[in-house]
Amino acid sequence: MHARRTDGRLSRRAWLGALVAAGCCPAAVWASAAWPWSRAWVLDYEVSGRARGVPYRASSQLRWEARDWAYTAVLEMRAPLVGTRTQRSEGRIDDRGTLRPDRFTDQARREHRYELEWARQRYRYVREGEPLREGALPAGTQDRLSLFFQLGGWAAAQAPRGEASVELPVLGRGGAEPWAFRLTGREAVDTPAGALDAWRLERQIRAPDDTAITLWLAPALQYLPARLLLEDDEGHRVDQRLRRLPAGRD
Template sequence: MARPSPATPRWTVLLALAVGVLAAHLLLLTGGVRWDWPAAGPDAPAALQPAALTTARDTDAPSQAPPPEPTVAVQVSTVRWIAPPSPPPAPAPANPAPAVLKEIQVVGPQPVPEDDGEQATPPTQLPIDTPSPTATPAMPVPEPAPVAETPHQPQPAVANATPAPAKVEDTLVAAAGNAAPRNPATEPHPLPPAQLPASVRLGYDIQGKAKGLGYSADAQLQWLVEGQRYTAELEISAFLVGSRVQTSQGSIGPHGLSPLRFGDRRRGAEKAAHFDHARQTIRFSNNAPDVPLQPGAQDRLSVFLQLGALLQARPQAYPEGASIAVQVASTGGAEVWQFQVGALQALTLPAGTVPARRLLREPRREYDSTVEVWLAPSLQHLPVRIRVTEQDGSLADQLLRQLPPLLPLPTDATQ
């Protein structure tokens, strides 16, 4: 009879396995089995006291209980300050109110250390040294004392005080050419006196340069006084070039010349400037904008005669270094010329050696011309030399060719 193979399970083993599976199912269905450890005795320490161990399996619950939430350490800080009492609107009383002691407790969480596998040690609570209210008594804050205003004490008047002498105005204008016109009827006239020469005719030689080329010309100045009116005419003629005539006409007053019309004619065409004293403006024939008329304004011809009249009336008022300002009009505009008075010098001219005083007008802007005039005291301060230099190098030097005959007494414009 053949024996069964050892690999074939017996029925008893199968039955035992089936019983074990059923028992396991029963345990799961009944909630498990509880084992109680025996007591360790009354004298056992608390760590060895009996404890119940419960084994439970639940497929819906997690395998481990969630860890407890970390405890947040809290540190309490105390801040104190002394607040002065608010100043009352009324004057401060004799006993000011004591300072108010305020205390604020600031509560804030302490940072939680990171979990590095060891039990976190709670932060050490440092003692806070809180001063006692009686240790720092409140000090009253005094209010600043108001500054007493010193009433204005008028200066006592000095009896029989002598006023300071007014400064003599030696300039012809006090403002630029575009300033507002003055009203002579409502304010004192600032112009100095002038003394004009008598009628005379003067001849000049002109040495000049234009566009790099030199030239020579002849000039005649006719100065004519007729009562309270004047006429000045300067005619310049050159060979193969033609002539140029400048004319100034106007009235004579206590302060010298007051032009009414200035004309400049060359090659048959003339441009003019008109002095409208009623409207206090200067108008131009080339439709240039009008310019406000300033007291003592002159044109480019009368200015040389007016300067001589000022020095003739008061030569001591214009020493070397003095300044004379005058508004000068051409046929297209007007501006203030500033003349500096120079020293008296011996001037060599075609007419001979003549003592003369040089007045210089330097350019103020680009394209301005340099103007020089020499006035001879022995000839009633008539111009004996006039030199005009342009920025491009062109110039015209006008020199007295012959001394005039004995001049009559000058016209006293102050009478």
Template sequence: MPTLVASQLPSSAAPPPRPSWRALAGLTLAVALAHVLLLDLAPTAIGPDPSPLANKFITRTIVIAPPAAEKPAAPAAAPPVAQAKPPPPAKPRRPREPSRPRPVAPPPEPVPQPAPEPQVSEQPPAPPAQTPDLTAQNATDSGAAPPEQAASAPAGAVLGGAGSTANTGVGNGPPGEAAGAANAAAGNVVGPEALRIPGSVKLAFAVTGQQGASPMQGVFGDLVWLQDGSSYDARLSLKFLFRTIRSQHSTGRIGPTGIEPARFSESRKGEVASHFLRDQGQIMFSNNAPSVPLLPGAQDRLSVVMQLGGMLAGDPGRYPAGSRISIQTAGPREAGVWVFNIEGEEQMSVPAGDYAVRKLTRSPRREFDDKIEIWLAPALGYLPVRMKQTQPNGDFADMQLRESLPAGPSS
């Protein structure tokens, strides 16, 4: 039987052709481009990077107790010890007395010989003339002392009446932000009674407003507050669909005076930031604007909301209706003293429900200042349930609470 050579096999039994290397290279390039496109769109769709505190946050409230009252018991015990030491120096004075009579013994003989003794009797009238002058001087000195004490008393009254909480110049002091700045610059600072810094939380807001001729629609806001007991990270974001159109970011630490910012930034088309250089006592800005002195208790435009809530939560009775709170507040380009007027309790309905609230208003001080209104709910630990910002041209953004959620790694 003849054998079939490979070349004689029918064409249908031949192996299928292999794809060319050009086709494989084109397919690989298409897959790579698809991955690059997805990675490029991810930041705008997802939003800003997560906070470094997302994995170590805590949800408990931090209570900052007031500084302990001064106890001068230890220094008071020192003076009596100093008074017990003077008796030993009195002993050496006794041996000096016998030394005095020795020189007195030889001169008695020459003393009776001279006759100028009657002249000595003429000198006594001089001392009585000096004694009234000394009493007159004492009288004038005693009369000058009371006015000095009276002048210092009103100064103490000013410190007490315009005292500040958390080193911010708080109380029923003189009206106006200029007066608040003067008090803060003069060092009129009184320690806080107590603060309650809220635990980590996420607040979701529904946003309405007006921007130019068109109303603001389809915008949502998120305020994420994270803290681990010593440091904090706060971010306020406004989103349209899945895109972040504006955000504010504040980071820093939690200290004896409450929230102490280290950096604040605001992002729209680009990012601008302010830096709190506490070792230098300055606030510096990334846009090369002139730096300003850092006053005690300074906040930024985002942290000030949480600090105000912590102050009212720590001692609500300290802030009755009509009182004011003055705080140096820094933005990304400038800093100034903001004065918040506190109103009484009222009822408010927001998408999250009905709440009793305390309203704080920062009225415009200059021509281009914004009006800031904040409503804090005692039932939520004085967290904000509504925030409204109105610009001089009439544009505004009104954020009303939709829900309060525990913060977590996904926040």
């Protein structure tokens, strides 16, 4: 997609926001970010995990579509005995290249929804159709799915410079909290799709109950994740690796 073409705890933690996966991120951080994706992307992953001490296998799919400055992103995970969990982020891309989510839903046994009202700089948290909380919405706030794409856009711009750090607000049940990430270097990452050259991006942990997040962002995937690893202080773990290279891109 060319610029003009268009909680974090497991259990729900057992699912770890493997579907994760917000401080304020200055707009200037994103102003130089090149948006590398075509209008449509579909990435399939194999998932291995551990929930409540029990290992499991699953599959997931990450989808992205953008048109006329509007985007939709969907992450769907299917696990035996657990069922399906779907996260969906919908919103717009502003003229600085920043994603502005308008609505984020997290659907498993229950639906959890965040409604972002940028004009009022407020968000609303709704569970099963019942509004439960409202709070401040800092500039640059991402939901736990748009986060992947915003980081990818940032990494695409920063990677030629080597190591770099960024902080941005991420919306969860505790409100918008600052999450910091560091681009640590380039390495090969093993996936079922083969070994891929990737940039390693790690979340900087600040509290014992923060979910650790490591992403391997592959230039071959235009800086979308070839691998995504999430771990928390209770021993839950989700390791999501690219199953196959996408056959074609729009």
